[in-house]
Amino acid sequence: MSRLDTFIKRVTAQRDCLNEIARRLAGRREPVLELGLGNGRTYDHLRALFPAEDIYVFDREVAAHPACIPAPDHMLLGDFRETLGGALARIGRRAMLAHGDFGSADLARTAALAEWLGPALDALMAPGGYVVSDQPMAVARWRPVAPPATVEPDRYFIWQVGD
Amino acid sequence: MSRLDTFIKRVTAQRDCLNEIARRLAGRREPVLELGLGNGRTYDHLRALFPAEDIYVFDREVAAHPACIPAPDHMLLGDFRETLGGALARIGRRAMLAHGDFGSADLARTAALAEWLGPALDALMAPGGYVVSDQPMAVARWRPVAPPATVEPDRYFIWQVGD
Numbered sequence: 001m002s003r004l005d006t007f008i009k010r011v012t013a014q015r016d017c018l019n020e021i022a023r024r025l026a027g028r029r030e031p032v033l034e035l036g037l038g039n040g041r042t043y044d045h046l047r048a049l050f051p052a053e054d055i056y057v058f059d060r061e062v063a064a065h066p067a068c069i070p071a072p073d074h075m076l077l078g079d080f081r082e083t084l085g086g087a088l089a090r091i092g093r094r095a096m097l098a099h100g101d102f103g104s105a106d107l108a109r110t111a112a113l114a115e116w117l118g119p120a121l122d123a124l125m126a127p128g129g130y131v132v133s134d135q136p137m138a139v140a141r142w143r144p145v146a147p148p149a150t151v152e153p154d155r156y157f158i159w160q161v162g163d
Numbered sequence: 164m165s166r167l168d169t170f171i172k173r174v175t176a177q178r179d180c181l182n183e184i185a186r187r188l189a190g191r192r193e194p195v196l197e198l199g200l201g202n203g204r205t206y207d208h209l210r211a212l213f214p215a216e217d218i219y220v221f222d223r224e225v226a227a228h229p230a231c232i233p234a235p236d237h238m239l240l241g242d243f244r245e246t247l248g249g250a251l252a253r254i255g256r257r258a259m260l261a262h263g264d265f266g267s268a269d270l271a272r273t274a275a276l277a278e279w280l281g282p283a284l285d286a287l288m289a290p291g292g293y294v295v296s297d298q299p300m301a302v303a304r305w306r307p308v309a310p311p312a313t314v315e316p317d318r319y320f321i322w323q324v325g326d
Contacts, residue, residue, distance in 0.1 A: 002204070002210075003202075003203065003207040003208070003228065003230075003231060004177075004204040004205055005208065007204050008171070008178060011167070011171055011174070012171055012175075015167055040166065041165070041166040041167040041170050042167055044165045044167060045166070045167035045168065047165075065166065065268045066268055068166060105228045105229055
């Protein structure tokens with residue numbers, strides 16, 4: 001399987017997982033967190049799924065498609081390790097969804113980030129909220145949720161945050 | 164439809180078109196041209212489809228996944244407008260396939276590049292070869308080929324080069 005094949009599976013899994021969680025979250029009115037703006041494609045998808053909610057995006061820089069750039073007060077610029085720590089004070093509410101697609105070619109760095117990110121994200125999450133990611137994370141109060149049937153095992157991960 | 168949805172359709176269309184053309188080119192032994200290395204995903208797919216062929220990649224820089232970087236003698240570094248002109252002299256043979264996924268947020272720039280690129284690519288193509296792209300191009304001796312049924316209209320384009 002080529003990296004193009006793998007990539008198609010990953011972005012399709014991402015889309016299918018986010019669509020499923022949007023259905024589960026229907027009616028809830030809490031913020032959504034997106035780790036990494038990148039090209040802005042996933043941010044664009046999130047605002048289509050959650051048109052009335054506050055979506056906060058964390059990234060080192062704004063390098064997205066011009067049509068997919070969050071308002072400055074919804075963009076938390078800087079290294080995740082710095083911006084996540086102060087995010088709750090800035091946002092003022094816990095989130096019902098956090099999404100992070102942060103795997104890179106550097107497997108050791110990705111694993112270290114995932115290990116750090118779980119607890120850091122957990123502090124920002126509302127009870128019953130969901131975390132969706134391309135990387136496995138382990139947080140005691142998160143319960144794994146099976147992705148939709150279209151998603152291959154271990155291609156994408158969902159957890160529901162406990163009370 | 165979000166930009167994530169559109170993107171998934173585009174990369175899936177790209178993969179399906181390249182797979183189809185690889186079937187049509189089975190048995191031919193001429194070079195393959197890839198315009199844009201980017202992350203190296205499509206290059207990786209092309210080398211899976213054409214493991215025995217010379218694949219030449221054109222890009223301004225090498226910023227790909229470390230496992231997907233062509234050998235230096237198969238990488239033509241610089242602006243397309245400069246490197247394509249000298250490519251035939253460097254490669255020494257005409258190509259059986261050229262692929263270009265070069266659309267950007269700047270629609271006017273993309274259209275201008277497509278207009279310039281058609282004739283420039285044509286000069287590098289062997290009779291009966293194929294050009295595959297995300298952008299429409301118009302070259303007199305190219306005959307449009309219908310993409311596979313999985314591809315929506317105008318999502319991706321294929322032409323066969325005439326004699």
